Amino acid sequence: xxxxxxxxxxxxxxxxxxxxxxxxxxxxxxxxxxxxxxxxxxxxxxxxxxxxxxxxxxxxxxxxxxxxxxxxxxxxxxxxxxxxxxxxxxxxxxxxxxxxxxxxxxxxxxxxxxxxxxxxxxxxxxxxxxxxxxxxxxxxxxxxxxxxxxxxxxxxxxxxxxxxxxxxxxxxxxxxxxxxxxxxxxxxxxxxxxxxxxxxxxxxxxxxxxxxxxxxxxxxxxxxxxxxxxxxxxxxxxxxxxxxxxxxxxxx
Amino acid sequence: xxxxxxxxxxxxxxxxxxxxxxxxxxxxxxxxxxxxxxxxxxxxxxxxxxxxxxxxxxxxxxxxxxxxxxxxxxxxxxxxxxxxxxxxxxxxxxxxxxxxxxxxxxxxxxxxxxxxxxxxxxxxxxxxxxxxxxxxxxxxxxxxxxxxxxxxxxxxxxxxxxxxxxxxxxxxxxxxxxxxxxxxxxxxxxxxxxxxxxxxxxxxxxxxxxxxxxxxxxxxxxxxxxxxxxxxxxxxxxxxxxxxxxxxxxxxxxxxxxxxxxxxxxxxxxxxxxxxxxxxxxxxxxxxxxxxxxxxxxxxxxxxxxxxxxxxxxxxxxxxxxxxxxxxxxxxxxxxxxxxxxxxxxxxxxxxxxxxxxxxxxxxxxxxxxxxxxxxxxxxxxxxxxxxxxxxxxxxxxxxxxxxxxxxxxxxxxxxxxxxxxxxxxxxxxxxxxxxxxxxxxxxxxxxxxxxxxxxxxxxxxxxxxxxxxxxxxxxxxxx
Numbered sequence: 001x002x003x004x005x006x007x008x009x010x011x012x013x014x015x016x017x018x019x020x021x022x023x024x025x026x027x028x029x030x031x032x033x034x035x036x037x038x039x040x041x042x043x044x045x046x047x048x049x050x051x052x053x054x055x056x057x058x059x060x061x062x063x064x065x066x067x068x069x070x071x072x073x074x075x076x077x078x079x080x081x082x083x084x085x086x087x088x089x090x091x092x093x094x095x096x097x098x099x100x101x102x103x104x105x106x107x108x109x110x111x112x113x114x115x116x117x118x119x120x121x122x123x124x125x126x127x128x129x130x131x132x133x134x135x136x137x138x139x140x141x142x143x144x145x146x147x148x149x150x151x152x153x154x155x156x157x158x159x160x161x162x163x164x165x166x167x168x169x170x171x172x173x174x175x176x177x178x179x180x181x182x183x184x185x186x187x188x189x190x191x192x193x194x195x196x197x198x199x200x201x202x203x204x205x206x207x208x209x210x211x212x213x214x215x216x217x218x219x220x221x222x223x224x225x226x227x228x229x230x231x232x233x234x235x236x237x238x239x240x241x242x243x244x245x246x247x248x249x250x251x252x
Numbered sequence: 253x254x255x256x257x258x259x260x261x262x263x264x265x266x267x268x269x270x271x272x273x274x275x276x277x278x279x280x281x282x283x284x285x286x287x288x289x290x291x292x293x294x295x296x297x298x299x300x301x302x303x304x305x306x307x308x309x310x311x312x313x314x315x316x317x318x319x320x321x322x323x324x325x326x327x328x329x330x331x332x333x334x335x336x337x338x339x340x341x342x343x344x345x346x347x348x349x350x351x352x353x354x355x356x357x358x359x360x361x362x363x364x365x366x367x368x369x370x371x372x373x374x375x376x377x378x379x380x381x382x383x384x385x386x387x388x389x390x391x392x393x394x395x396x397x398x399x400x401x402x403x404x405x406x407x408x409x410x411x412x413x414x415x416x417x418x419x420x421x422x423x424x425x426x427x428x429x430x431x432x433x434x435x436x437x438x439x440x441x442x443x444x445x446x447x448x449x450x451x452x453x454x455x456x457x458x459x460x461x462x463x464x465x466x467x468x469x470x471x472x473x474x475x476x477x478x479x480x481x482x483x484x485x486x487x488x489x490x491x492x493x494x495x496x497x498x499x500x501x502x503x504x505x506x507x508x509x510x511x512x513x514x515x516x517x518x519x520x521x522x523x524x525x526x527x528x529x530x531x532x533x534x535x536x537x538x539x540x541x542x543x544x545x546x547x548x549x550x551x552x553x554x555x556x557x558x559x560x561x562x563x564x565x566x567x568x569x570x571x572x573x574x575x576x577x578x579x580x581x582x583x584x585x586x587x588x589x590x591x592x593x594x595x596x597x598x599x600x601x602x603x604x605x606x607x608x609x610x611x612x613x614x615x616x617x618x619x620x621x622x623x624x625x626x627x628x629x630x631x632x633x634x635x636x637x638x639x640x641x642x643x644x645x646x647x648x649x650x651x652x653x654x655x656x657x658x659x660x661x662x663x664x665x666x667x668x669x670x671x672x673x674x675x676x677x678x679x680x681x682x683x684x685x686x687x688x689x690x691x692x693x694x695x696x697x698x699x700x701x702x703x704x705x706x707x708x709x710x711x712x713x714x715x716x717x718x719x720x721x722x723x724x725x726x727x728x729x730x731x732x
């Protein structure tokens with residue numbers, strides 16, 4: 001699915017990722033945990049091609065294609081989806097219009113016909129229901145005046161509509177109460193599929209009670225310093241990150 | 253699919269109305285003096301009073317100086333180097349019907365998407381087509397006449413309805429109102445005249461399509477709309493010009509009179525040639541538009557300004573009667589080296605008068621975009637209210653947005669509210685769009701259209717779609 005090798009990346013000339021390696025197979029859910037400032041959000045931004053994140057070394061291959069040379073929209077059309085930690089508002093642009101433009105662009109890339117407006121509206125309403133958002137949200141501006149939980153559910157709805165192959169969830173749990181967290185987790189679980197992979201970036205173990213990962217990795221100082229099964233998350237919950245960071249410092 | 257293809261097609265093109273019609277024209281030699289004014293008046297066979305009216309304006313103009321307070325810089329036009337009258341030769345003996353109109357002229361309008369043959373025309377929209385200094389054709393005149401509505405070139409109205417023209421011409425914008433209004437009053441060529449009788453709701457949208465074709469000419473059209481008591485009319489104007497290297501002058505005057513309980517809705521889609529990417533050429537658009545609203549009357553200006561090299565324009569409302577309402581909805585977009593100084597004046601004279609100003613300025617490239625607005629509450633304007641919202645959107649880091657609001661309140665009970673915002677198309681917004689597979693051009697156009705939504709919803713349906721597309725074309729190349 002995706003193969004990340006020796007990835008080095010800078011933000012404003014400061015090195016944040018320092019040789020990250022990660023292999024994710026189809027259908028797998030990988031959790032990335034780690035202390036603040038470890039480079040967790042940087043990983044999602046680098047993979048999705050955000051401006052200002054400069055890759056200095058290494059490779060990222062998605063389904064056999066080198067994506068580092070692609071524009072962000074091309075990566076998205078290749079099936080890479082980033083659920084934002086803080087989704088931005090776009091006043092005046094209706095959610096429906098935005099979603100239609102997005103789905104049209106991805107479908108066109110896949111050589112599929114565009115859905116007509118009626119078909120699309122029906123589909124969008126279904127997805128709203130699935131994430132427990134009222135259909136009236138389709139008419140509102142993209143994230144405009146949405147609460148934190150509504151924004152996250154809106155992200156989830158976009159993910160469901162686009163049916164990406166690789167979903168990166170960037171601290172999706174931040175700012176969510178327990179009910180909203182459950183709705184989001186259920187949505188993600190419903191999308192788990194033998195052909196779809198997930199990178200779940202989180203600071204807390206809590207989210208992983210609901211989205212149970214196949215693998216857990218600890219990111220510290222720009223590298224994966226420890227990998228394990230889901231039980232690693234519990235161990236981190238108990239011990240914190242300090243012991244791993246120290247070991248990494250020793251190694252470096 | 254089809255809408256995407258349409259966008260692709262439009263993005264791939266520059267200014268689309270930039271072609272020149274090859275047609276033989278009678279064009280007056282450059283220069284301006286009293287003889288030229290008399291010539292124009294004679295050419296149109298005008299009565300004595302109008303010739304004198306023009307001359308009075310000309311004499312006033314000679315003593316005036318060009319205003320320089322607007323936030324625009326440009327080389328002052330040489331008024332003696334311009335030609336003040338140009339008409340296609342084929343229009344010399346007024347064609348009686350469309351069948352007699354030069355096919356080259358009809359083809360010009362078809363190319364611009366304005367079919368003049370009534371069977372092909374947009375149902376429900378009557379069009380007056382003005383080409384340089386003359387009106388080429390006015391559609392649906394008979395049908396409108398059945399409802400008592402007069403819609404004809406002002407040059408004809410002078411002959412057919414002299415009492416109305418004499419009564420209202422210059423009643424809202426006097427001859428010596430300002431430098432360009434005085435010039436227009438002296439040399440105005442053609443334009444539309446509309447009269448809606450008492451209690452009549454105009455059965456269709458009226459529109460005028462202005463086209464400058466000839467080089468080194470100015471266009472000075474004059475529009476006069478009178479809505480008698482309790483009547484209602486919606487009017488739209490569109491403007492285009494060929495791409496030419498030299499600047500061309502357009503100085504129009506529009507006067508609206510809304511009698512008691514009448515309503516006028518006036519929409520403009522202005523797409524004069526804006527000049528090229530280096531700022532060469534383009535139209536100087538110096539326009540005076542003003543309305544007077546009597547008791548309980550309502551006047552609504554909606555404008556989408558995407559063209560012209562320099563724009564200087566303030567569609568205004570004199571809220572004379574009690575309870576009258578004035579509205580101004582504006583989208584002004586500047587790109588490359590365009591400059592715009594535009595806004596409105598709301599002058600509250602009557603009691604309980606209300607006005608709303610919604611202005612959206614979008615600056616891209618190296619352009620400068622200024623909102624200038626006056627809200628004046630006069631001593632008798634008891635209970636008057638104004639709400640102004642003035643938003644600027646910046647695209648890129650080399651353009652400018654400026655806001656010059658003037659507020660004068662002389663009545664303690666008057667309420668004036670002013671809100672202003674300046675924002676940019678943020679990298680975060682663009683990234684969200686791109687991460688969802690939407691390319692940058694499409695994303696910018698979506699964000700800008702969203703920004704303008706409050707204004708677009710005031711436009712008649714089919715023009716709202718057109719305006720959205722126009723923004724898209726005008727923004728081309730604004731994002732690296």
